[in-house]
Structures are given as structure tokens and as C-alpha cells.
Amino acid sequence: MSTPSFRLYNTLTGQPDVVEPAEPRHLRFYACGPTVYSYAHIGNFRSFITADLIARTAQAIGWDTTFVSNITDVGHLTEDDVADATGEDKMAKALRKEGQRFANVWDLARYFSDALIDDWHALNLVEPDVRPRATEHMQQQILAVQALQEKGFAYETKKGVYFSVEKFPEYGKLSGNTAEEALVEGAAAQSRDTVQDPEKRHPRDFALWKKDEKHLMQWHSPWGWGFPGWHIECSVMAMEYIGEQIDLHAGGEDLIFPHHECEIAQAESITGKPFAKLWVHTRFLQVEGEKMSKSKDNFLTVRDLIAPEAVGGRGIPPLALRMTLLSGQYRKPFNFTFDKLRDSARHIQRIETVDQLVQQALAEDAPGDDFVGERLGELYDRALGAMLDDLNTPEALAATIEGVKMLQGIGSNLSGAAATSASEWLDKINQLLGIIRPQTEDADASKDETDPLAEKVEGLLEKRAQARKNKDFERADAIRDELDEMGIEVMDSPEGTTWRRKVSV
RNA sequence: GGUGGCGUGGCCGAGUGGCUAGGCAGAGGCCUGCAAAGCCUCGUACGGCGGUUCGAAUCCGCCCGCCACCUCCA
Incomplete structure (x- = not known):
């Protein structure tokens, strides 16, 4: 049997590379998580799902995985940064906006990181082996900054400690944004760089530590009270939990520059070794053809979509949302639409039925014989092959849907032997793609037997059955209409009548 | 201006030299008291112009268009 090769597009080399873990058959990787100052949106999760799929695919070919994904619970900005129009720290801003809900910025971070983890489970993402928090690795970050200073890669000013980009000639190798370009750039670049610290030696130098005694989150350091730069946490935590050299590092495309570029500079300056071999970046998504933004009404959080309608959500089945996000390959632009969400919800419903x-x-x-095993085996191989080929999720989904339709066509004529194969197939597809069964109970609340609706529905169905028996079809149809308005779909078959909730997307 | 990605039928989305996925929507049929669900049948598309080739959606060149990043952002 030939060893399957797992290929992923590597931003660093600009081509699909074979994933070759330093230790054979054990993939160790790091995926950048979000800053927890609000609920995670679907774009965040598109990127997290990429990491989830990398882990699942590696596991599917029998590899071990060490999966680290951080939570950034520090704001990192001050008035010095021009980035934000208000010059205000993200966390501080969120705290002001949330008013009395939180006692302080720490509570806020804790609340939204819990929410993140809930959403993570609802969408069936595999749990990282380690989920480190920036605030819990302050000592390591301080030591890293000190190390950079000692090695001559960093310098201190009145306002902070900076990484000197000129000391790291390879700066720009990931993004193609070289330091020189920034210097010779025209007015556009200069206008952006109206910063801040006059003692900064080079426009591209970035902060390792910010001195700020007024910041809502601050720690004591050799440079006084302050907080760490945004990029250092990931370099440090990746090295802490994986090692000086990691197999793969993932994140959203926006992180290519400056975040990952800076991570490389810091880590490689400290160790003198290449940091991550493979860099995988997920493209941003659009919503109904437009950039998702808070100023438009197309900003979609996972929470808004999957929360029950009773509490103001849209009641989307979490797996339908997951499947929608899988329907486009991570590296291509993805247009998130409610049309796709509806399609996915139907598929998920069909999968459940099967x-x-x-x-x-x-x-x-x-x-009876197992008359499906062979075909299902082929379909699984096709799905796995697609995933190994740079996470080609549309193709994997196509194979899945084909198998599901085949089983549906066979219906109740499955022999025990065939059902065994089918069940195993569903298990394997579920492990690979995570779209067959919810991983947590609460994600499947709609199927709850204690559903108060169920009793009412059953009662009405009984009356309808009686009416049908008496050939009183007018009454039977009236009951069906009533159920329809309740969002219940009625299906008659020779074996009896069944019902389910209508897909309401 | 720099860097990168992308352009496939009504829509979504595979396919990277010949064998022309799949889904959704749509049409017809079967089933049904009627529906729904399910099943069967039906779609010859690859941004434009050149080139290479016996043959290109697939390779090469040019052009057009879309998107992203270069600034906090997955």
C-alpha cells in the first residue's frame, strides 16, 4: 500500500507542499485564534475550521496530531497606534460598549472566550490539545523579549521595546512585503505610518513591549509596567507547547502580514532555526457578495445564526452552518449566502434521515449480502483523497452526498450486513468532515424528545389520521395546513406518517 | 503603487491536455386521496484574443474583470 501524501498550499513557498512532519506521522501545528472581545463571526470560524480539517485529515491517515490554538485575551492597542480611528484598545472599547455587563476587561475576555468555546463545540470542531491564553504566558513573553534584546534584535525607547526589522534580512519572506518597499513607498504608505514613537528607528519595526501604566491590562516587566506586543504571544506559545520548530502554522489570510511575518522574525531570531515549515492561510469570506462588516447589516456571528429563534437567533442547525462553510475550499474566495445555508440545511436533514x-x-x-460496502469504500477513498489534496472540501462533500443518496435510495431494504457497512461509512465520514452527527448533546436540541411541540404535533397527527381513515380529506388537509404553519412538515408513507421540522433558513 | 488569489452551465462548485463530477433551482414522469418526502429522466458550460498540439476548460502569452492583503481584523 502506498503512503498517502497530504498536500497543502504553503504561503511561504507559493505552492502546494507535501506535509512532512518532523517526526513522521505526528503533525504538530498551531492555529491562530481570535481576540476575544466579542462573539466570533462566521469568518473567524471559516479559518478555525481549516485547522479542524487539517487535524481531522491527518488523523484519518493514521497520524497523531498535536493541535495548539490560542486565545488572545489582551487588547494590545493604545492611543499610540493609529490603526483604529479612535486609537482605543479593542478590549477597552468592548468593555465601554458592553457597559455594566462586565466588571472589568478580564471578565469580558473570560465571557467571550467561553462563548467561543461553546460555538467551537456546536460547530463540531475538534478540541485543540492545548488552548493557551496570552495572559497566562506573560513570563514567557517577557523572557522572549529579553532574549531578543540580548541578541541585539530589539531596542528600547521611552515608549517601549521594538523589534529591529533591519536585523532580520529575511523579513518579508512570507508576505512579499519587504522592508525596503515600505521605505521607498509613495504617499500611501507614509500616510499610514504617521505613528507614534519618534524613537522608532524604522517604520516597519514593531512593538515587542509597550510601556503603558494606564492600560487596563498591565504587567510588570524589566521595562516597567506595560503589556506585550501582539505578535510575540503566538511565537512564544507555539514554542512553549510544540517546540522551536513546528510543522505547520495556520490562520486567516489577513495574518500573513504583519502578524505571521513578525512571528517568523521573532522566533527565528531567538532560535536561529526556521520556525514553521508550512504556512496555511484561509481566505476571507464575503456575505451575499459583499465584504462582511459591522457597518452593514451583514455581520454574522455564529451565535446569531445558531441560537434558537426563541432567543433572537435564526435557529440554523449548527451542522448546516458547518457544512456551508465546507462547501467552498478554504483557499478560494467564499461567498456566504443564505441560499447555500438553506441547501446545506436540507443536506444535513437528509443525512440525519439516512x-x-x-x-x-x-x-x-x-x-442478505453487503451490497453497499464496496461502493461506499470507494466514496470514502474519494472523500479522503480530496481532503489530502489541499482540503478539497467541495469534492469530499460531493462524495458524501453521493453515498447518502445511494443509501436513501435503498431505503429500508438494507440488509444487516449492508447496514453495518453503511454505519461504518457514516462514522468514518463523520470523523473526516464532522457533518453527520453533532458532537455535543445541546447542539442537537431540536431532536429532543421532551420538545413541548412534539406532544401537540402527535395529537394533531392522530386526529388527521382519523380524518383520513374516514375519507374526510378536507379536515385532514386543514390539519396539515395548521401543522405547516407551525413549521412542521408531514410525510405520509405506506409505513405510516412521520413529521419533522421544516428547514427554515 | 506593491504582493497574492480567482474568473466553469440560471446559481453553487469539482475537474489541470482526449473518457466532458456533484449539488441547488427548473421541466417531465412514478408514487400519493391530494400534497410533502423519495425515486427515475432531462442540462454540453468553461472571461476575451492569440499561440502550442492530431486534440485545451486544462499548457504558454497578452488583455479584461473580480477579490484580498500591504493598517486593528479569521
């Missing part, structure tokens, strides 16, 4: 069908056939264990 899963139930299979479980039932498994229990009944009818005699």
Missing part, C-alpha cells in the same frame, strides 16, 4: 434509517436497519439485522 443515519436513522441505517441505525434502524442495523437493529433489525435483516439477512
Whole structure:
């Protein structure tokens, strides 16, 4: 048997590279997580799902994985930074906006990081082995900055400690943004660089430590009270939990520059070794053809979409959202639309139906041959092959849907042997793509038997059945209309009548 | 201005030299008291212009268009 090769597009080399872990068959990687100052949006999760799929795909070919994904719970900005129009720290700003909800910025960070983890589970993402927080690695960050200073890569000013880009000639190798360009750039670049610290030696030098005694989060350091620069936390935590050299580093495309460029500069200056071998970046998504932004009404948080309608959400099944995000390959522009979400919700519903069908056939264990195993095996291989080929999720999904439709066509005629194959296939697809079964109970609340709606529906269905028996179709249809308005779909079959919630996207 | 990505049928989205996925929507049919669900059948598309080739959506060149990053942002 030939060893399958796992290929991913590497931003560093500009081509798809074979994933070759330093230790064979053990992939160690780091994925940049969000700054937790609000609920995570679907764009955040598109990127996290890429990391999730890398882990799942590696595991599918029998590799071990060490998956580290951080939580940034420091704001990092001060008035000195021009980036934000208000010059205000993200966390501080969020705290002001949230008013009395939180006692302080620490509470706010804790609240939104808990929310992040809830969403993470709802969308069936694999749990990272380590989820380090920036605030819990302050000592390591301070030591790293000191090390950079001692090695001559950093210098101190009245306002902070900076990394000297000129000391790291390879700066720009990831993004193509070289330091020289920044200098010779025209007015556009200069206008952006109206910063801040006159003692900064080079426009591209970036902060390792900010001195600020007024910041809402501050720590004591050899340079006085202040807080760390944004980039240092990831370099430090990746090295802490994986090592000086990591196999792969992932994140959103916006992180290519400056964040990942700076991570490389810091880490490689400290160790003198290449930091990450592979850099994987997920493209931004658009919503209904437009850039998602808070100023438009197209800013979609995971929370808004999956929360039940009763509490102001849209009641989207989490797996439908996950499947929608899988319907485009991570490296291509993705246009998130409610049309796609509706399609996905239908697919998820169909998958659920088939899963139930299979479980039932498994229990009944009818005699007969396994007449699906071979075909399903081919379809799984196709799905896995697609994932190994730079996470080609649309192709993997196509293979999945094909198998599901085949099983659906067979319906209740599955033999016990065939049902066994089908069940195993569903398990394997689920491990690979995470779209068959919810991983947590609460993600599947809609199926809850204690649903107060269920009783009412059953009652109405009974009345309808009676009416149909009496050939009183007018009354039967009236009941069906009533159910329809309740959002219930009624399906008659020779075996009896079943119902389910309508997909309401 | 710099860097990178992308352009496939009504829509989404695979396919990287010949064998022309899949889904959604749409049309017809089967089933049904009628529906719904399900099943069957139906779609010859690759931004433009050149070039290479027996043959190109697929390779090369030029052009057009879209998007992103270069500044906090997944």
C-alpha cells in the first residue's frame, strides 16, 4: 500500500507542499485564534475550521496530531497606534460598549472566550490539545523579549521595546512585503505610518513591549509596567507547547502580514532555526457578495445564526452552518449566502434521515449480502483523497452526498450486513468532515424528545389520521395546513406518517 | 503603487491536455386521496484574443474583470 501524501498550499513557498512532519506521522501545528472581545463571526470560524480539517485529515491517515490554538485575551492597542480611528484598545472599547455587563476587561475576555468555546463545540470542531491564553504566558513573553534584546534584535525607547526589522534580512519572506518597499513607498504608505514613537528607528519595526501604566491590562516587566506586543504571544506559545520548530502554522489570510511575518522574525531570531515549515492561510469570506462588516447589516456571528429563534437567533442547525462553510475550499474566495445555508440545511436533514434509517436497519439485522460496502469504500477513498489534496472540501462533500443518496435510495431494504457497512461509512465520514452527527448533546436540541411541540404535533397527527381513515380529506388537509404553519412538515408513507421540522433558513 | 488569489452551465462548485463530477433551482414522469418526502429522466458550460498540439476548460502569452492583503481584523 502506498503512503498517502497530504498536500497543502504553503504561503511561504507559493505552492502546494507535501506535509512532512518532523517526526513522521505526528503533525504538530498551531492555529491562530481570535481576540476575544466579542462573539466570533462566521469568518473567524471559516479559518478555525481549516485547522479542524487539517487535524481531522491527518488523523484519518493514521497520524497523531498535536493541535495548539490560542486565545488572545489582551487588547494590545493604545492611543499610540493609529490603526483604529479612535486609537482605543479593542478590549477597552468592548468593555465601554458592553457597559455594566462586565466588571472589568478580564471578565469580558473570560465571557467571550467561553462563548467561543461553546460555538467551537456546536460547530463540531475538534478540541485543540492545548488552548493557551496570552495572559497566562506573560513570563514567557517577557523572557522572549529579553532574549531578543540580548541578541541585539530589539531596542528600547521611552515608549517601549521594538523589534529591529533591519536585523532580520529575511523579513518579508512570507508576505512579499519587504522592508525596503515600505521605505521607498509613495504617499500611501507614509500616510499610514504617521505613528507614534519618534524613537522608532524604522517604520516597519514593531512593538515587542509597550510601556503603558494606564492600560487596563498591565504587567510588570524589566521595562516597567506595560503589556506585550501582539505578535510575540503566538511565537512564544507555539514554542512553549510544540517546540522551536513546528510543522505547520495556520490562520486567516489577513495574518500573513504583519502578524505571521513578525512571528517568523521573532522566533527565528531567538532560535536561529526556521520556525514553521508550512504556512496555511484561509481566505476571507464575503456575505451575499459583499465584504462582511459591522457597518452593514451583514455581520454574522455564529451565535446569531445558531441560537434558537426563541432567543433572537435564526435557529440554523449548527451542522448546516458547518457544512456551508465546507462547501467552498478554504483557499478560494467564499461567498456566504443564505441560499447555500438553506441547501446545506436540507443536506444535513437528509443525512440525519439516512443515519436513522441505517441505525434502524442495523437493529433489525435483516439477512442478505453487503451490497453497499464496496461502493461506499470507494466514496470514502474519494472523500479522503480530496481532503489530502489541499482540503478539497467541495469534492469530499460531493462524495458524501453521493453515498447518502445511494443509501436513501435503498431505503429500508438494507440488509444487516449492508447496514453495518453503511454505519461504518457514516462514522468514518463523520470523523473526516464532522457533518453527520453533532458532537455535543445541546447542539442537537431540536431532536429532543421532551420538545413541548412534539406532544401537540402527535395529537394533531392522530386526529388527521382519523380524518383520513374516514375519507374526510378536507379536515385532514386543514390539519396539515395548521401543522405547516407551525413549521412542521408531514410525510405520509405506506409505513405510516412521520413529521419533522421544516428547514427554515 | 506593491504582493497574492480567482474568473466553469440560471446559481453553487469539482475537474489541470482526449473518457466532458456533484449539488441547488427548473421541466417531465412514478408514487400519493391530494400534497410533502423519495425515486427515475432531462442540462454540453468553461472571461476575451492569440499561440502550442492530431486534440485545451486544462499548457504558454497578452488583455479584461473580480477579490484580498500591504493598517486593528479569521
